[in-house]
Amino acid sequence: MPYVANARMYSVNPAAAAAWKELFGWLARESRVELRVIDHAFPLPLADLWSRDDLACAFMCGFPYALAARKPQPVAAPVPVGAPIAGRPVYATRLLVKADSRFCSLEDTFGGRLGYTVEDSHSGYNALRHHLLPYYRKRGERLYRESIGPMFTPRRVIDALLADDIDIGPLDSYALDLMLRHEPDLGQKIRAVATTDIAPIPLLVASADCPDEVVSPLQAALAKFADCSDTADLRDRLCLERFVPVEADDYSLTARWDDEARKAGYSQPG
Known part of the structure; x- marks a missing residue:
């Protein structure tokens, strides 16, 4: 079955939105997980996106993540090139x-x-x-x-x-x-x-019930993002250094x- 991917939080203009769609295309090929990119644009509530059963990879703000009674599964956290602490998410x-x-x-x-x-x-x-x-x-x-x-x-x-x-x-x-x-x-x-x-920066999440055979390949593929020659242009256009594992407890700071x-x-x- 196809799973949903979305980068609405950081699709801040058409060029960024196009780059995120390309990233999800690369991620689907690299992980061999069938991903369907959806827009879920404003004014649709982000909470509706985060509660989808078929969610495999979407950005979620750390504040609602910290407050959620039933948390989605962390996939990875982005490390921006311009992060306030170099190399950190x-x-x-x-x-x-x-x-x-x-x-x-x-x-x-x-x-x-x-x-x-x-x-x-x-x-x-x-x-x-x-x-x-x-x-x-x-x-x-x-x-x-x-x-x-x-x-x-x-x-x-x-x-x-x-x-x-x-x-x-x-x-x-x-x-x-x-x-x-x-x-x-x-x-x-x-x-x-x-x-x-x-x-801690907004993280990529999957639904709480997303199977491990979906989440684990996504995590493994994103771990390679920084070192793949075919993602160099995406890293430039998305101002991204790499993706790293999520330290879930860090998000309690927001609460x-x-x-x-x-x-x-x-x-x-x-």
Whole structure:
């Protein structure tokens, strides 16, 4: 039977989406697992993708993974070329403003309009809130006059910034790397005023009941990705160094950050 593959979380533009489809084609050939690439594009809920019984390889944010009562099976974690710690499957959130704005620091944006993606996103909500929590504690009040969201996707955060609908917004550092790789002009329109602490990057998962004869060949093939001559172009277009085994316990960090913010009465960033 065919199994489903999807890279919606990092299909940030048409060029990246095409490269992910090529990667899944390579993965199917290398692993001999029949993979059917589906789009599952916004506004379809990501939770519906992650709960599919036929899921074999799709990106899942570490925050909902940590909170899931019945976790999907980890397949592999990507290591971006631009990872905040070289060679590690980690990422951070860049807090972005328009390049021509008056803001020079994070504190300059306080009192303005903050965008966020969705409540079950680590990079676009949980990490953002964790970074703002010390400022909230110090001030004893909310930092922004408006928290605008959910915006759901990194692209919609960028669009809102460029349209002056928000003053500052969060972006997954790997998603931003992919955007800038294929849209170099974007780098002239935005800039980062802060970066959050690092966290384990979104992982590739399979359904909880996906058989081992599917998951194991996928893992073995992805372990070869960094060393195959025929994936060199894909590594360049996807800003990827390699895939590594998942350290599942690392993702509990995201749940701890959530718990800390809620105990401080700071449930929504802003």
